[in-house]
Amino acid sequence: MAGFSLLGVEGWLVRQCAQMGIGKPTSVQENCIPAILRGQDCLGCAKTGSGKTLAFVLPILQKLAEDPYGIFCLVLTPTRELACQIAEQFCVLGKPLGVKDAVIIGGMNIVQQALKLSRKPHVVIATPGRLADHLRSDSSFSLKNIKFLVLDEADRLLEEGDTDFSEDLQEIFKAIPAQRQTLLFSATLTDTLNELRDLTLNKPFFWESKEPVRTVDELDQRYILVPDQVKDAYLVHLIQRLQDEHEDWPVIVFTNTCKKCQILNMMLRKMNFPSVALHSLMHQQQRLATLAKFKSSIFKILIATDVAARGLDIPVVQVVINHNTPNLPKTYIHRVGRTARAGRKGMAITIVTQYDIHLVQVIEEKINTKLKEYPTSEKEVLKIATQVNVARRECEIKLEETDFGEKREINKRKNLIRQGKDPDEEMKKRRT
The missing domain is CATH 3.40.50.300 (P-loop containing nucleotide triphosphate hydrolases)
Structure with a gap:
């Protein structure tokens, strides 16, 4: 004191x-x-x-x-x-x-x-x-x-x-x-x-901070190298394994777009994993309610875009999973910083495809740490691959039937108007 x-x-x-x-x-x-x-x-x-x-x-x-x-x-x-x-x-x-x-x-x-x-x-x-x-x-x-x-x-x-x-x-x-x-x-x-x-x-x-490493020592940093076409099957396998071994561990899954975030949440729920989503196309009251449910451990799995990567202190988080490998080291640093906070231990697992290996190398150089491989069972993944891909496709079709994409366009137009720009003119520029 x-x-x-x-x-x-x-x-x-x-x-x-x-x-x-x-x-x-x-x-x-x-x-x-x-x-x-x-x-x-x-x-x-x-x-x-x-x-x-x-x-x-x-x-x-x-x-x-x-x-x-x-x-x-x-x-x-x-x-x-x-x-x-x-x-x-x-x-x-x-x-x-x-x-x-x-x-x-x-x-x-x-x-x-x-x-x-x-x-x-x-x-x-x-x-x-x-x-x-x-x-x-x-x-x-x-x-x-x-x-x-x-x-x-x-x-x-x-x-x-x-x-x-x-x-x-x-x-x-x-x-x-x-x-x-x-x-x-x-x-x-x-x-x-x-x-x-x-x-x-x-x-x-x-x-x-004089320490060259931008991630804390208490953080166990791992990767899984997967073929792109079975990426979601590996995610489901990983979450299932974590729940089997540590039922009470809260997990954040980061992805890079609102649409992917919504689809992953729908897919995991369809496969009986109790998850909630957090992204910028949700109403603010929904976003606050989602965070409250996750912080209070009503839900153990949070699927989020990078709106949850900055500064949020959720002490309960044990594992961060990167569904996509971040393009920038600083995005990786902020995401994995949601766990292993204030001296507690935590784990970060990044799902890496053949197209992402160079991104991992840049991240490793920046954080001055080599990511270790996280062991998985390819045999178990292949057992569920078809089921996962079918579930994802069904969720994509269901989402296409809503006005999800329209909301994004409306938000874009609002932002352009607020900046004093003509939305129609700006859209023309982007098309040319």
């Missing part, structure tokens, strides 16, 4: 940590908390499961206690689920202060969110798109007096990609004061973050 006190954390916060079973600070907390309390900007880079969230929540709450007002702090995250999780940390640790928060994310009632913002909560935790929407359409609140801006999973927020946050971030940065403390945290250091490191902002403090 003296550990946090030595960092300058006040007694009431140390007691709150103790109630949560947190007694000893991690490396990222030891290094970043004193710098933040000194008033410095901070860029902290450490492996998943190392306690980065607490590294900014504790000093922010301590500073808030000195002069409590709203809106004191803005936290931006790339995913809705991560926003909800960070809000929980602020509420639990800030209970003695009576901390008020507002979670501003897509998929929830925008009018109710506007009402929350108008009541000046102490902390706003938001995804960039929805907060930018409020700034464009709602004048009942102001971010002009914030003391802290936090970018969690900063590499994902600042890099261009399929979900480009740049326009929304520009809108947000225009609305916040230049005089503030800016805190950036990530598990993966990118060129974008390196550029920010070089900016002389507010006595910037940079801390990166």
Whole structure:
């Protein structure tokens, strides 16, 4: 308990940590908390499961206690689920202060969110798109007096990609004061973050874990080399084996598209495996309900896209299965970081086809670890291969009868309109 006190954390916060079973600070907390309390900007880079969230929540709450007002702090995250999780940390640790928060994310009632913002909560935790929407359409609140801006999973927020946050971030940065403390945290250091490191902002403090490995020692990292046409049969065989040997082990299966996620979930349910799905085409209430059911062990199998790969702390997860080999090492790092957290043991198994071997080699080089082969029975797999392929095809046909694909197109059009672009013109460009 003296550990946090030595960092300058006040007694009431140390007691709150103790109630949560947190007694000893991690490396990222030891290094970043004193710098933040000194008033410095901070860029902290450490492996998943190392306690980065607490590294900014504790000093922010301590500073808030000195002069409590709203809106004191803005936290931006790339995913809705991560926003909800960070809000929980602020509420639990800030209970003695009576901390008020507002979670501003897509998929929830925008009018109710506007009402929350108008009541000046102490902390706003938001995804960039929805907060930018409020700034464009709602004048009942102001971010002009914030003391802290936090970018969690900063590499994902600042890099261009399929979900480009740049326009929304520009809108947000225009609305916040230049005089503030800016805190950036990530598990993966990118060129974008390196550029920010070089900016002389507010006595910037940079801390990166010295360990070259981006995955924890407690993680047992495996692979299964399979022919592409029986990939799903190997997945079913693997889940069956894990359930036979460890009935109470919760498992996350990651895949790379919403459609695959939905089909795999339907297929596993058809084969009597109690699973739930989590992807971005689900309504937000469904997503939150899915996470709650998995966290409380009502369901032991979660099929998810990378919306679940970033920052989520689900202590119960024992195994992560990569149904597809990630294209980028950092995606692999974030996915497998959902297990073996806070000193616990865990296992990650990646299903690798003949087309993915080069991707595995890049991942191994980045994490400085060789993946070991996970033993499977080809004979047992071939017994179920036909049954699995038939079940998958039936699920694909069933999904095609719904409006699943249309929802994706509607969401794409909405995003383009929000960016001030003509959806029809953009679609023409893509076709030419």
